[in-house]
Amino acid sequence: MGDGPRLPGVETDDDEERIVCHVDADCFYAACERLREPELRGEPVVVGMGYEPGETIGAVATASYEAREFGVESAQAISTALERLPRRAAIEPDAEDHDPDLTREETGYYRPVDMDYYESIAAEVQDILHDCADVVREVSIDEAYLDVTERTAWEVADGFARHVKDRIRREVGVVVSVGVAPTMSAAKIASDFDKPDGLTVVEPGDLRAFLAPLEVDLLHGVGPVTARELRDMGLETAGDVAAADPDPLVDRFGERGRVLYDRARGEDDRRVEPKGDPKSFSRESAFAEPVSEPGPKYDLIETLAAAVADRARREGALYRTIGVKAVTPPYDVNTRERSLPGPVDEPDLVDRIARDLFAEFEDEPVRKLGVRVANLEFTGSDQASLDGWDGAAADGIDERDGDDPVETDLDGSVTDDEPGTDGGSVTDDEPGTDGGSVTDDGSGGDDSDGATGSDRSPDLPAGQTSLTDFS
Incomplete structure (x- = not known):
């Protein structure tokens, strides 16, 4: 059981129905x-x-x-x-x-x-998702699954999902559609059900009735070719597939036929599970309006640096790279980073280097700031204080200037022939849905990658509207 906040009286166990959200940005x-x-x-x-x-x-x-x-x-x-x-x-x-x-x-x-710009926006959305759920699995640059079983209850799942939508709209400025269901495949279908700006909640007792009338094209993983073959078999709706003998489906599609049969019946035992360690930790915050004076900006740098260093320590991570992000009007994303000679756990160093990297922007109007630590190493061993490295780090060893580097992972989903669904297509969305590329900080790969955890934000300086991670 996770340790994130949840509603009073909400208890969970491994056998109960999960509450899964699928969040999908509209025309991202x-x-x-x-x-x-x-x-x-x-x-x-x-x-x-x-x-x-x-x-x-x-x-x-x-x-x-x-x-x-x-x-x-x-x-x-x-x-x-x-x-x-x-x-x-x-x-x-x-x-x-x-x-x-x-x-x-x-x-x-x-x-x-x-893509650099889209990934910077996607990171802001993803960080809100990590703040709202204990377990997040990023599918692509614009969609993710959340397990919110320990954060809410079915009686108030609609309000919880609306809160997620509203936060993303308010803090990032993009619109998402959300589907809530007891399984991953049904949540995906639900998020597509009422686009754009949709919100569809399918409770466990309503799942079979929700799926039954849907055209076979709408089943998760069914593209045009498979849909035609299913219709050739006389199966027009998910209800038809659910009522069919599964053996002919297996004969026609192999093991995938069994998956189609199960999902048409609302059966999908996959759990929302992130895979792998995150590649970076970062925190970012927006001013209510662009700020030109250096003082408030350096105060915010201090807050962000402390927050990101604290998270790295709590996660048992050492870092080799420290970076800053400054967003100037109208929405120009500027990043700077500096690499260290070796992995450290040094909060004061994060603050000092972040200030140095930000110095060139101190007199420019800034609407948003971020601090990042990357090239993480997760270890249980103690890390000695690296006082002797401070000078080398401050001298700018391997300092980089430019866009935030992003490592991408193409997802390995087994889907049919739908461009832009969970299969890592170059498109942002196939007709009627949205999908696309992948981003970093532990995200990527359909049903595979994602950074874990959520943070409690430290107190914000006056004038701050939000405090979220960036990658």
Whole structure:
């Protein structure tokens, strides 16, 4: 049993029904672009590659719901997308692809994929999830499973899930859909059930009735090819699959046929389990409005450094890299980091190096700050104080300048042929759902990777709106 906060009187044991949330960001890449350019809100937005005049090869990574109304879909050839929804620039007289017959309402905005930026936003969402659940399994850059059995109860699961949604919307600025169910596969289906901005709760006693009328396409792991084969067998709905003889399914699909049969019946004994140690610990906080004075920023650096060093100590982790993050208006993410000669557990060193790295931004307006320790080593042995290393670290050994480095893990989910679901596709979302790439800090891989734990935040300096991890 975890030690995170839970409702009074809520008790759990290994045999009870789990409470699983699946959190899925809606059109995530497009949502990130709207954070950077608020004027894109409400407009058709397509994120992809190959849309510049003269380019002939490219694909759509994601399309906003407004763009989908024109027939633009993820994984679609960019040439097809441009035919259905020309670029907004095409209505400008001096544009290379100018078309005098187009109107504003017939065009949309196209933006290139910017994974570094999307990963920085995803990290903020993931950190809220880790704060809300004891066990989190990141599936991709924009979706994760949470086991919240010890944080809530079925009677109030709707309110708990709404709290998660509201925190992400308020603190990060993106919209997510949440499904709550007793199994991972049903939670995934539930999160897709009412997109965008959806919230669907399926209690244990309602699971079979919820699944039964769904088209077979909606079963988790069923893509167009499998759906056609199931229909060839006379199975149109999940209820049909649940009532079928499982043997022909196994004959047709192998062991996967048994999985389809079980999931159609609401049976899925997989647990939400993160895998592997986290790659970094980090904390980040946003000011209510951009701050230019150095004092409040250095006060926040001190708070963040203490928080991240404390978490590393509690987790038994040593670190070789210390970094800072400064987000300047409108949403420019700047990171700096410095590597040490060896692994340490030195809170004062984290604070000192974080201050040094941040110095170049002390006079700039800053809307958000973060402190990070990375290149972690988990050990039970005592680490001696490394006073002799302080000078070497302060001299900037292996100092890096640029975007926050991110290690990615492609997930190994066994799904059908759906672009962008749990299989590590290059797209952000397949038509009707969202999926995509993976990010770091212990995240990645479908049903495999994720950093554990949640933190109690230290008191915030005046004017702070949130305190979350960043990776």
